[in-house]
Each structure stands twice: as structure tokens, then as C-alpha cells.
Amino acid sequence: xxxxxxxxxxxxxxxxxxxxxxxxxxxxxxxxxxxxxxxxxxxxxxxxxxxxxxxxxxxxxxxxxxxxxxxxxxxxxxxxxxxxxxxxxxxxxxxxxxxxxxxxxxxxxxxxxxxxxxxxxxxxxxxxxxxxxxxxxxxxxxxxxxxxxxxxxxxxxxxxxxxxxxxxxxxxxxxxxxxxxxxxxxxxxxxxxxxxxxxxxxxxxxxxxxxxxxxxxxxxxxxxxxxxxxxxxxxxxxxxxxxxxxxxxxxxxxxxxxxxxxxxxxxxxxxxxxxxxxxxxxxxxxxxxxxxxxxxxxxxxxxxxxxxxxxxxxxxxxxxxxxxxxxxxxxxxxxxxxxxxxxxxxxxxxxxxxxxxxxxxxxxxxxxxxxxxxxxxxxxxxxx
Amino acid sequence: xxxxxxxxxxxxxxxxxxxxxxxxxxxxxxxxxxxxxxxxxxxxxxxxxxxxxxxxxxxxxxxxxxxxxxxxxxxxxxxxxxxxxxxxxxxxxxxxxxxxxxxxxxxxxxxxxxxxxxxxxxxxxxxxxxxxxxxxxxxxxxx
Numbered sequence: 001x002x003x004x005x006x007x008x009x010x011x012x013x014x015x016x017x018x019x020x021x022x023x024x025x026x027x028x029x030x031x032x033x034x035x036x037x038x039x040x041x042x043x044x045x046x047x048x049x050x051x052x053x054x055x056x057x058x059x060x061x062x063x064x065x066x067x068x069x070x071x072x073x074x075x076x077x078x079x080x081x082x083x084x085x086x087x088x089x090x091x092x093x094x095x096x097x098x099x100x101x102x103x104x105x106x107x108x109x110x111x112x113x114x115x116x117x118x119x120x121x122x123x124x125x126x127x128x129x130x131x132x133x134x135x136x137x138x139x140x141x142x143x144x145x146x147x148x149x150x151x152x153x154x155x156x157x158x159x160x161x162x163x164x165x166x167x168x169x170x171x172x173x174x175x176x177x178x179x180x181x182x183x184x185x186x187x188x189x190x191x192x193x194x195x196x197x198x199x200x201x202x203x204x205x206x207x208x209x210x211x212x213x214x215x216x217x218x219x220x221x222x223x224x225x226x227x228x229x230x231x232x233x234x235x236x237x238x239x240x241x242x243x244x245x246x247x248x249x250x251x252x253x254x255x256x257x258x259x260x261x262x263x264x265x266x267x268x269x270x271x272x273x274x275x276x277x278x279x280x281x282x283x284x285x286x287x288x289x290x291x292x293x294x295x296x297x298x299x300x301x302x303x304x305x306x307x308x309x310x311x312x313x314x315x316x317x318x319x320x321x322x323x324x325x326x327x328x329x330x331x332x333x334x335x336x337x338x339x340x341x342x343x344x345x346x347x348x349x350x351x352x353x354x355x356x357x358x359x360x361x362x363x364x365x366x367x368x369x370x371x372x373x374x375x376x377x378x379x380x381x382x383x384x
Numbered sequence: 385x386x387x388x389x390x391x392x393x394x395x396x397x398x399x400x401x402x403x404x405x406x407x408x409x410x411x412x413x414x415x416x417x418x419x420x421x422x423x424x425x426x427x428x429x430x431x432x433x434x435x436x437x438x439x440x441x442x443x444x445x446x447x448x449x450x451x452x453x454x455x456x457x458x459x460x461x462x463x464x465x466x467x468x469x470x471x472x473x474x475x476x477x478x479x480x481x482x483x484x485x486x487x488x489x490x491x492x493x494x495x496x497x498x499x500x501x502x503x504x505x506x507x508x509x510x511x512x513x514x515x516x517x518x519x520x521x522x523x524x525x526x527x
Contacts, residue, residue, distance in 0.1 A: 294454045
């Protein structure tokens, strides 16, 4: 069994955590919107941590809409789609007319943006080398139907991207509405295209801890089918369940933000406001900090003894005084430990935890229900 | 019938011995609201009780009452008499949650036990807020 790689989405507020814990993750994902808004920060970060990275070009455009923020205007210009946007909507007819230029610009952006912005960094002893993205991601929009216009458009963009890929590795993004998990066979078959080097998957608003057993099984089945294409698979929004699937050989890389972004609903704009949350390693879930305190008060065995938790002293410190950076570091360290553990050990620990919590399942149903669902799904996989 | 229609009867039940606050917003990031909060009168270390009121959905009320165990000394579920029979009293007893039934008046059916989960800091936070509301400036001890 292999361990999946752990990649994090970059936020401008997480720089110190990334720098401080550079040995606890494998790579970074930079969203074009972040790169446009915080170019110097991003450059400095990737130069310092020296980790593989890639740029997620169109996740903010996935609904073919663009708001009027400064970064959106810059991205539209960089991707050469300014002329295609009317009242915040990317007009599909105009986009089709302009598709070659859009694809070309999106790929060129990923290849060159960071290198071209690095001028002057030498002054700080940072060289421009090593600033190439690990992979190029084909531009993508959300696929909302198996015979939809958006699907055709994605495939068209993908074919054009392959033609431009050169020596680099090109990944296709399968960004889908959740109901399309039921049509995995047909959907995946359309991605059997020569020239794709790997896949990024985004199942819209798929919450690994919130879905019931049947949906989770479809999710697993989707990755099983995709893995038959024998290309690396990245889950763009995944959590501990994806790490477990990674250990079973179904996912090669799990991407998340630090204590956020284990799922993403493209229809809801993120506010950027950080709510204090805490990752409880034994239940593999991020929960509101005040709720974590209650759960640990009830079941002290859930307490984490890592250096960051000891320093944060979450049980004896008021929530508003607990340092956010310590909570984030604890998250990164916990995920890294999960990655390093053997599947059997993780699986057995999870079962033990479920038993331990049996008495309070009703009271903490919202925080714990996923454990039994995950167990049921994993049991079936393990029993084969 | 709305939950709030039961509040006056619960108020009457406790108001002789307790300062009673309706729909008390807990002053932390949880955004929780205690339907009825009772703080014992004339005590140095007053007992605090939380009462979560439901017309019929006792299970949601129970979960709320359970979460109040971390803030107060005693926690109750209050429910209208016509739905009383649906309540699983054993689960309430297991965690020391009391039960109040409301009809023409409110009546304690099951006494709440003192919570062994009260987080000292959270109780103090509520007490300090209540002191302010009652006009105590901190020079006197409490209530």
C-alpha cells in the first residue's frame, strides 16, 4: 500500500504555518485568485518552502461566472476572456469563439506567471529556478450533465490543452455535480483521451463526513473506476476519508486547506472569515472549537498530546484566546501523522474510537455520525 | 402553539427562587441561546439552571439540554404535556437531565442532577454577564 501525498491550498494567512511545518506536507496548490491578489506573498512562500506546487486556474470560474473584484478582472485579462464576460457571466458562445486563446492563455499563465513575477527576488537571495509548477491543469468548468454543453466544452478545452502541453505533465479536471457519481462509467470513459497524464477530481460540495453510506459507496466506486485508467488521481477537496482511500490505492494525492477546504460548494462564495475550529484526530473531523471542548470534556481519551495542543491548552483557555496558528499547526501535523500510519492501524483505531464513543453518539451525532458510515463502507472494501 | 408560549409557565415555576432570563444568548462564539436561564437568588455561588423548551420534538430538545450541561449546574428539558409520553426518560436520567412538563402550569417530573460536565470557565462567563445585567458592579460578591 502507498501513502497518498498531502497538498494544501495556499491562503495568505497561512504562510507561517507552511514555513514552520514544511516537513509535514508534500506540496501546495495555488489558486489563480490568490496568486493575483497576493503575488509577492505566494512567490516568497514557494521560494522558501521549496515544495512542489501547481496552480488551480479556474476553480473560481467553475460556474462560468466572474465577480467584479480586482483579482477577477486581472484573471479575466490574463486568461483573455474579458471580452466574453457580460454582467459577471462568461458567455458560452463568445467563449467558444475565443476558446483557443483562452486555453492557450490559461496554460501560459500557469507556466509563466510565477517565473515572470519573480524578477527582483534575486535581491533577496531567491532564485527564479524551481518556480515551475509540477503539473499543468487544463482549464475546466463544472460539469452539470453527462450530455451537457458544459461537458462538451470541458472535453474541447482538454483536447486543446493536450495539444499545447509540450514536455510538461497535463492533468484533466473532473469537476462534477454529485449526482453524476451515479454515471461514473460513462463519464470516465469520455476522459480516456491520449495525452492526459493524471486527473484532478472535484465532486461539488461532497462532504465526506456528511454523506450517507450509499453515496459514499458511489464515491469509492467512482475512484475505483477512475483508477482503472492507471493515471495519478488527485482529489482537489478531500479529508481523512480520502487519505484512507489513498492508502487503498484509489487516490494518489489529497488536497485541502489548513482546517478548511475538505469540500467545496461552488455555489457558495467563501467569505474568508476564519471560524475557530479544531481537528480531533481520533474522529478525523474538524469541529467547532467550543464543541471540541465539550467532546473532549466528555471523552478525555480524545485529547491530543501534540506539542501544539499542549501549548494551546484548549481545555483551559477561552476560545477567543486560543491561538489560531497553533490550531492550524495541529491540523497539519495530525493529517501528516494520518498519512504516515498504516491503513490497518488507522482502521483499527477508528473502530476502537467508535466503540469508545458509543455512549455519546446520540449527544454528538453531528460530530460523530460519519464514523459508523465510514466503517460500514471500509468494511465492505476490506472484506472485498 | 409556539415554544415561547410555554415560557411564562416556566417563569412562574422558578421566579420565586431564581432570577429568570428568557432566550438568553450565551456570550461566546457558539451562538447558542438558552430558552430559559435561571440563576439562584441571594447566593454567593448561585446555582444556574438551563431549560430547553420544546412543544413536541423532544429529541432536539434533549440534544440542546445535553449541550447546556457544559455551561450550567443543572439542565432541563421542558415539553408540552400532550407529548410527554414520547420522551425517553431513561436517556435523560443517564445524563442527569431533568424533565418539566407544561400544561396549565409547569411541573418538574424529573429532577435534574448536578452536572459533572460543567466547565468552570463557561459558568463564570455566564455569571459575570448576569451580574452586569442585574446591575452588580463587581464590588459586591455576587447576586
